[in-house]
Amino acid sequence: MATMKQVAERAGVSTSTVSHVINKTRAVSEDVRERVLAVIGEMGYIPNAMARSLKNDKTRTIGVSVPDNTHAAMAELLRGIEDAAFAVGYNIMLCNGYEDPQRQAAHLRSLIEKRIDGLVLVAGAARANEELAALLSSGRVPVVLADHAVAGVDTDFIGLDHEATGYLATRHLLELGHRRIACVAGPAHEPAGSARLAGCRRALAEAGLALDPKLLVHGSADCQGGHDAARRLLGLDAPPSALFACNDLMALGALCAAREAGVAVPAALSVAGGDDLGVAAFATPRLTTVAQPSHEMGRRLTELLLQRIQGDPAPRHQTRLGGQLVVRHSTAAPQAR
Numbered sequence: 001m002a003t004m005k006q007v008a009e010r011a012g013v014s015t016s017t018v019s020h021v022i023n024k025t026r027a028v029s030e031d032v033r034e035r036v037l038a039v040i041g042e043m044g045y046i047p048n049a050m051a052r053s054l055k056n057d058k059t060r061t062i063g064v065s066v067p068d069n070t071h072a073a074m075a076e077l078l079r080g081i082e083d084a085a086f087a088v089g090y091n092i093m094l095c096n097g098y099e100d101p102q103r104q105a106a107h108l109r110s111l112i113e114k115r116i117d118g119l120v121l122v123a124g125a126a127r128a129n130e131e132l133a134a135l136l137s138s139g140r141v142p143v144v145l146a147d148h149a150v151a152g153v154d155t156d157f158i159g160l161d162h163e164a165t166g167y168l169a170t171r172h173l174l175e176l177g178h179r180r181i182a183c184v185a186g187p188a189h190e191p192a193g194s195a196r197l198a199g200c201r202r203a204l205a206e207a208g209l210a211l212d213p214k215l216l217v218h219g220s221a222d223c224q225g226g227h228d229a230a231r232r233l234l235g236l237d238a239p240p241s242a243l244f245a246c247n248d249l250m251a252l253g254a255l256c257a258a259r260e261a262g263v264a265v266p267a268a269l270s271v272a273g274g275d276d277l278g279v280a281a282f283a284t285p286r287l288t289t290v291a292q293p294s295h296e297m298g299r300r301l302t303e304l305l306l307q308r309i310q311g312d313p314a315p316r317h318q319t320r321l322g323g324q325l326v327v328r329h330s331t332a333a334p335q336a337r
Contacts, residue, residue: 180215
């Protein structure tokens with residue numbers, strides 16, 4: 001492997017000049033800079049990142065901590081973060097908590113110890129927030145929070161408007177003429193699902209309706225949870241004519257349960273989801289849902305974090321991004337029974 005000294009010898013310059021070209025710590029004439037960069041490319045020289053970080057006090061690395069990157073909706077957020085970081089020469093270091101609060105907290109400590117320049121944090125379960133808040137209060141690196149706030153942490157935040165998602169999907173069902181509308185929600189403690197349920201209730205209330213307790217089912221926020229919840233709802237003496245699932249995975253599970261029960265969608269049951277995952281447009285029938293600007297959120301989080309890394313003193317940024325209703329084939333006006 002080539003060394004800085006070997007690069008300098010071939011380029012006919014000092015090692016300090018090579019260092020200044022790499023680290024941009026001092027002005028170097030354009031012809032010298034191009035010659036040094038050409039030799040670096042020819043010799044395949046890779047600068048020592050640790051040495052550069054000690055010299056510049058920057059690693060050009062952003063830490064990203066998520067509760068579980070196996071969730072389908074997380075992929076677009078991570079892609080947005082990485083796209084924005086890559087565009088300005090930053091790398092990301094991803095740590096996955098797998099829904100284990102202690103694991104996520106341990107990873108968070110590790111990220112901070114590795115001299116990251118800043119952190120994007122997607123907080124997990126509320127029970128972990130106290131420990132996360134204690135770690136973040138040190139102020140050792142700039143932090144932006146994604147999607148979920150952490151009590152006691154005063155920092156920048158960009159999230160999705162989950163309440164509006166539930167509202168848009170439910171209002172769509174109401175505008176089609178449905179009145180007996182069910183809600184398939186995730187675990188009761190899960191922030192996004194709780195907000196989407198609140199949006200569903202708000203839309204119903206505006207129509208002079210209340211969510212029948214029998215038509216609200218909490219379960220795991222995946223296909224199996226949606227399947228089991230829909231089976232339960234379809235087994236009622238007075239089943240719903242429409243169903244809002246708080247995420248697309250649960251909606252897909254509900255479509256499967258309806259098919260198994262011989263209930264035609266949307267003729268006998270309209271189904272709406274809440275993410276617009278890639279598979280939603282290819283479900284049978286194609287799923288009506290609310291598209292989320294997850295990639296945009298990731299991009300904006302990264303840009304905001306980079307501003308903080310550069311010392312931007314602007315007031316704290318707090319915002320939620322709204323989704324957009326995408327009407328496909330899984331919803332229709334109710335038919336007389």
